[in-house]
Amino acid sequence: MTDTAWIDGALTSARPQAVGALLRYFRDLDTAEEAFQNACLRALKSWPQNGPPRDPAAWLIMVGRNVAIDDLRRGKKQQPLPEEDAISDLDDAEEQLAERLDGSHYRDDILRLLFICCHPDLPATQQIALALRIVSGLTVKQIARAFLVSEAAMEQRITRAKGRVADADVPFETPGAVERTDRLSAVAAMIYLIFNEGYSASGDTAEIRAPLCEEAIRLARLLLRLFQSEPEIMGLTALLLLQHARAAARFDSDGAVILLDDQDRSKWNKPMIAEGLALIDKAMRHRRSGPYQVQAAIAALHARAERPEDTDWTQIDLLYGALEIMQPSPVVTLNRAVAVSKVRGPEAGLDMIEPLAQRLSNYFHFFGVRGAFLMQLGRNDEARTAFDRAIALANTSAEAAHIRMHLDRLQRDSQPRGVKAGK
Amino acid sequence: MLYAILCYHDEDTVGSWTKEQDAAVMQKLSVVQDKLAKQGRLGPVARLLPTTAATTLRKDDPPLVLDGPYAETKEQLLGFYVVDCKNLDEALDVARDLAAVNPGGAYEIRPVGLLRPGSLPS
Numbered sequence: 001m002t003d004t005a006w007i008d009g010a011l012t013s014a015r016p017q018a019v020g021a022l023l024r025y026f027r028d029l030d031t032a033e034e035a036f037q038n039a040c041l042r043a044l045k046s047w048p049q050n051g052p053p054r055d056p057a058a059w060l061i062m063v064g065r066n067v068a069i070d071d072l073r074r075g076k077k078q079q080p081l082p083e084e085d086a087i088s089d090l091d092d093a094e095e096q097l098a099e100r101l102d103g104s105h106y107r108d109d110i111l112r113l114l115f116i117c118c119h120p121d122l123p124a125t126q127q128i129a130l131a132l133r134i135v136s137g138l139t140v141k142q143i144a145r146a147f148l149v150s151e152a153a154m155e156q157r158i159t160r161a162k163g164r165v166a167d168a169d170v171p172f173e174t175p176g177a178v179e180r181t182d183r184l185s186a187v188a189a190m191i192y193l194i195f196n197e198g199y200s201a202s203g204d205t206a207e208i209r210a211p212l213c214e215e216a217i218r219l220a221r222l223l224l225r226l227f228q229s230e231p232e233i234m235g236l237t238a239l240l241l242l243q244h245a246r247a248a249a250r251f252d253s254d255g256a257v258i259l260l261d262d263q264d265r266s267k268w269n270k271p272m273i274a275e276g277l278a279l280i281d282k283a284m285r286h287r288r289s290g291p292y293q294v295q296a297a298i299a300a301l302h303a304r305a306e307r308p309e310d311t312d313w314t315q316i317d318l319l320y321g322a323l324e325i326m327q328p329s330p331v332v333t334l335n336r337a338v339a340v341s342k343v344r345g346p347e348a349g350l351d352m353i354e355p356l357a358q359r360l361s362n363y364f365h366f367f368g369v370r371g372a373f374l375m376q377l378g379r380n381d382e383a384r385t386a387f388d389r390a391i392a393l394a395n396t397s398a399e400a401a402h403i404r405m406h407l408d409r410l411q412r413d414s415q416p417r418g419v420k421a422g423k
Numbered sequence: 424m425l426y427a428i429l430c431y432h433d434e435d436t437v438g439s440w441t442k443e444q445d446a447a448v449m450q451k452l453s454v455v456q457d458k459l460a461k462q463g464r465l466g467p468v469a470r471l472l473p474t475t476a477a478t479t480l481r482k483d484d485p486p487l488v489l490d491g492p493y494a495e496t497k498e499q500l501l502g503f504y505v506v507d508c509k510n511l512d513e514a515l516d517v518a519r520d521l522a523a524v525n526p527g528g529a530y531e532i533r534p535v536g537l538l539r540p541g542s543l544p545s
Contacts, residue, residue: 005444006436006526013435052527055497056433218438224475228491237475271472278476282490 007047011040014057015137016222020109021061022068027172029116029134029162031068039064057106107226108174114219115183116165118190126161128194128212133158136215146198146212148205184227188236188292191219195240202396203255206247213244224279234283235293241276242299245269257402261308273303294323313342330356334369346376364393368403380410425466425535426514427505428521431498432528434473451524459506459517466505466540474499498528505535 015036022032039060053059117131129147132138138146144154175183198212220237227233249263280296298319305311320336334353341349350373353366360366371386387403387410394400440448459465474492481487492499504521508514511532518530 009436009439009444010433010527013433013439214442221438221473221475222435225491228475229489234475234490275472275476278472282476282478285488 004044004048007044007052010047010052010056011043011060012137014060016110016113016135017057017106018060018064019134020113021057021106022064023113024109024172025065026068029166031072033134035064035068036060038067042067108180110222110226111175111180111183111187112172114187114190114223116168118186119165119168121164121168122161124193126157126164127190128197129154129158130161130165131190131194131219132212132215135219138211138215142211146209148208184223184230184233187223188220188233191216191223192236192240192292194219195243199243202398203251203257204398206251206255210247213240213247216240217244229286231283231286231288232290232292234279235290235296238276238279238283238296239292239299241272241279242296242303245272245276245303251398255398256405257398259402260302265306268303276300276303289322289326291323291327294319294326298323311342313339317343330359331363331365334360334363334366337373338369341373341376346373349373350377362393364390364395364399367393368399371403371406375406375410380414384410424508424510424514425505425538426508426511426517427503427533427535428514428518429500429531429533430502430504430521430525430528431496431531432501432525433497434499434501436527437501438473448525452521455517455520455524456504464507466507466538468502468504470502471500501528505538 018039019032019036022035023029026032026035042063043056043060047053113135114131117134118127122130125147129143132143132146133140140155140158141151143158144151147154149157195213195216198209198214198216201209217237217240220233220240224230224233224237245268246260246263248269249265249267250258252258276296277300280293280300283293283296298316301312301316301319317336317339320332320339324332324336333356337349337352340352350370353370353373356366367386367390371383371390374380374383374386384407387407390403391400391407394403437445456465456468477490477492479489479491479493481489504517506514506517508517514532518532522530
């Protein structure tokens with residue numbers, strides 16, 4: 001790897017800590033980002049000549065802070081606006097800096113940086129875009145590409161999000177224990193959103209959007225390093241790793257969805273699975289269960305099965321049962337019904353989802369699952385009706401194509417031999 | 424003499440490498456390893472999962488289980504090699520070869536007192 005590539009890596013990895021600390025000094029996102037940018041420019045000049053500093057983040061904070069203070073002072077001479085508030089705690093900053101970088105204080109900086117991105121006023125897409133821009137440091141172009149929108153549209157979205165955050169009251173004092181826990185769970189939810197944005201991509205865009213999954217995993221690991229004993233953060237990280245481990249097997253060469261049962265399991269990423277399993281193992285020891293851990297445990301059971309028929313569906317059914325209690329939702333019940341159908345047959349699965357019909361009347365997966373149960377029962381006409389509805393509700397062309405495959409099979413089965421008998 | 428070459432690196436940095444960058448480094452490292460293996464000088468090689476996957480058992484009474492790595496350091500132990508070398512100079516040469524294709528971080532070169540190669544398949 002070349003030196004520049006190494007420097008890029010160091011700048012990227014130092015970013016959350018450096019921008020987080022600079023934000024605390026200047027209490028203004030734009031100033032903090034600009035200070036960081038300036039520090040990076042200097043790093044690119046200085047590091048190749050003088051060698052990399054032992055602590056890149058500390059170097060960037062120090063340099064970024066000094067440059068920004070110079071700029072603020074210069075600006076003050078030209079237009080004597082009361083900037084005093086913005087730089088009020090700079091005088092003793094030098095002294096505190098060393099202590100802060102060695103201590104555990106910086107974790108609150110990073111958490112704050114992540115937390116302002118999940119402001120409740122921001123819609124999910126803006127939260128994600130903001131986090132990718134501010135915390136991960138992706139360029140607007142990269143983010144626009146991942147969201148499949150124009151650069152100008154993304155620029156506007158991020159600017160708008162920043163505006164809202166700036167108007168909001170961002171708490172800068174060190175959070176108390178309860179507050180910290182609240183922030184942590186908001187941030188975890190946002191990281192999960194980033195992941196889903198990449199994971200729910202269809203086959204033709206999966207590759208473009210994969211960086212979202214990778215970035216989410218990187219942020220989850222970062223969060224876990226800051227909060228090493230939080231079982232739900234272990235669960236979240238494990239969940240993302242176990243899901244993403246299947247990425248290479250989830251679509252065929254034409255971009256069509258390959259369901260879990262039909263995936264080539266040799267394409268699953270083994271080190272990612274190993275890490276996910278290790279984390280869920282660690283999390284269970286705490287005996288403080290939560291939704292991420294349960295979902296990770298379900299993913300772990302799939303990951304552990306070398307062949308589809310080795311899957312422990314009984315255990316999966318139980319885990320979904322636990323999840324239903326923690327997070328009651330018709331979607332969770334729908335997933336549970338799939339496990340139930342594997343253990344007790346499609347009739348039992350169907351019985352379980354009938355009560356959900358009204359609440360999921362516009363949900364693609366409901367009709368996909370319902371159609372599959374009916375097809376397994378040989379109730380082909382009803383299956384066709386369900387699949388037709390699913391196609392009408394499909395979110396991506398890959399989803400529609402997948403259902404069309406079922407319909408074609410029904411067509412083939414019914415033509416030569418008439419209606420197939422139930423199993 | 425057997426030397427353990429312990430690999431320390433900032434795992435945030437290593438973690439921010441792209442898949443391609445990571446694969447390129449691993450590929451170059453394997454060239455260095457192959458050379459040693461052909462000379463019959465290469466013992467076990469390990470790449471460790473991130474420290475977030477680590478658990479520490481403090482040998483207190485009773486032993487205390489803690490999440491995370493033993494030491495909170497700027498650079499983390501991310502892997503190790505065991506290499507047969509005549510002396511420290513030769514071990515440093517090996518470490519330099521490895522460093523040439525994997526910049527950043529540091530190698531600790533530690534003579535091995537006892538090695539049981541074990542019988543695990545790789």
